[in-house]
Amino acid sequence: MESWLKISCLLCIFGFLRELRPSEPYHAEILMGEWYHVTQDEVNRSVYPVGTYSYLALLIFVFLITDLLRYKPVIIANAITGICIWGTLIWTSTLGGLQAVEVFYGFYQAGEVAYYSYIYAKVDKQYYPRVTSHTRAAMFVGKLVAGILAQLVIGMKWMNYKQLFYISVSSQVAALLWAFFLPKVEMSLYFHNRSEAIEGASKSVAGNLEKGSEQARVEEAEPEKKLPAWQLLWSHFRSAYTNPLVIQWSLWYAISLAGFLQITTYMQVVWKSFANEPTIAWNGAVDVALTLLSAVFALLAGYFHAGRLSTRSSLLSMALLSILEGGCVLLSCWTDDIYLSYLGYVLYGGLFAFTITVASSELASSLEEDSFALVFGFNTFVGLILQCILTFVVVSEKANLNLNVFQQFAVYAFYFIVIGVVYSIAVISQYIWSISRKPKAIQETN
Structure with missing residues (x-):
């Protein structure tokens, strides 16, 4: 092996x-x-x-x-x-x-x-x-x-x-x-990373001596490798978050993750609140169905997305799917039948697996350096900040909203719906603006 x-x-x-x-x-x-x-x-x-x-x-x-x-x-x-x-x-x-x-x-x-x-x-x-x-x-x-x-x-x-x-x-x-x-x-x-950099630089030098043409690459690569850890962190952070595409998909990733964490944390409390709660809870079977559907949807996201959709099309599809996610969450909290609530939760989980896979793929393809862990870690951190805000406003007694658990989930549902609507408007507006700019660009060239 x-x-x-x-x-x-x-x-x-x-x-x-x-x-x-x-x-x-x-x-x-x-x-x-x-x-x-x-x-x-x-x-x-x-x-x-x-x-x-x-x-x-x-x-x-x-x-x-x-x-x-x-x-x-x-x-x-x-x-x-x-x-x-x-x-x-x-x-x-x-x-x-x-x-x-x-x-x-x-x-x-x-x-x-x-x-x-x-x-x-x-x-x-x-x-x-x-x-x-x-x-x-x-x-x-x-x-x-x-x-x-x-x-x-x-x-x-x-x-x-x-x-x-x-x-x-x-x-x-x-x-x-x-x-x-x-x-x-x-x-x-x-x-x-220092000894690794020295070893890598040595190998690169040896290879370049054989090829006789690429010595400059080593000289360009070495300065960043020699940076202290904190400066290297800042360099990667600045490089990533000055890229508009990274910012765009990072926002989507963090906002979507915040809602997902909130829903998965409190979903069992919703089921426990149903009047027609079954004698034996089917939570285990629901988790099995959710895991299987998430795996399938993640694979489908990789298959359909890879090279088939432009960035704008991807973002618009994510916005529409976010609205569907909100609908699934509404189904899970507005119904009187716990089995329909199970269904809504499983469908939501599958859709989330699809959207987060696409967002992760778009993010990874927009990063030019070895900063994947830093970017995804920071995006998760932002997502947790948003989740804490949701928790404080919707769940905490200090906010004095006094919402029961079903009303709390209705808030989360409209959270996804509003995100989808806002992103849809932004993408469509951006498309219309780019179309309107084309005639002007043609006139200027003529």
Whole structure:
């Protein structure tokens, strides 16, 4: 087996074990059950928001220490955090205990950056597309198996909801043990790039001496490589965000991600609020359907989008799909039938997978430097800021809106609809303006 494939397989097994958490589809069901001394309103307004704020506060810090510590220590720390989270959920029963868990969960979510970026520091660039698909597929498979296992165990009444935590904490222990087998990373993009630059420059010099024509490329490439970490970070940031296309797609990415995180965080609270809630919740089956549809839609996005749509057409299609996403969210919260709510949520998840894949592809194609992790990390940070604003305005009691959970989701639905309408108007206006400019340009040339 080739070394890059071996490393990819090792990381994918970790990703699978990390996502093998059958308690996730029933998290709200468990917290609002007989095992915890909290009300539904406390879970909605006092527990989940802590995780959102924690994720925001820790994301940039985790991104920087991931590069500084060269990935593997953060991956190990992330697995240890997972053990702490689901281990604590087994024995705690108080509001304060659940809020402490959410603080750790913020770090657990932020730690995904180490999982996704580790592989890029270990394999050659020519394998990036393959290893990216491998690592994301591993996460999908982990979620899929977790959903199937959860629904099977609950449906067959082999365990109660809370006992699913035992499986989740066991998978985190397995992920921790497996993480120690991951090869050590010698180089990173910002804080440990000097020796790599020297080696790369030496190879380039040797190659140029043979070819006798490209010595200038080394001289041009070396100055940026010799920059201190903070200056290199700023150089990449400035280069990316002075590109109008990067700004355009980054805004879309952040705004869309904020809505997605808010909906996935609170959707289970909506289902728990239905009057006709089934005896056995089908959350596991819904997660399975959502994962499968998301995987299919992501693949379709890559197939239909690659070289087939212009940037303007892509943006217009995203705007129209955003309106559809809002419609799906409305279906999930305005219906009296919980099964239609399940359907609306699954369709929304599939559409989001399509749109976020296109946005990510457009962003990646607009970046000229090795700044993918920085740009996507910063865009996620902006998305979390927007999510925190949504949480404070819509969910928090301090805003005094006093919206119930169904009304909150109606706000999120119109959030997507308004985004779609605004982007549609912007794209159409831009197109009309460019058409009106053509005759003037022709007259000037004549």
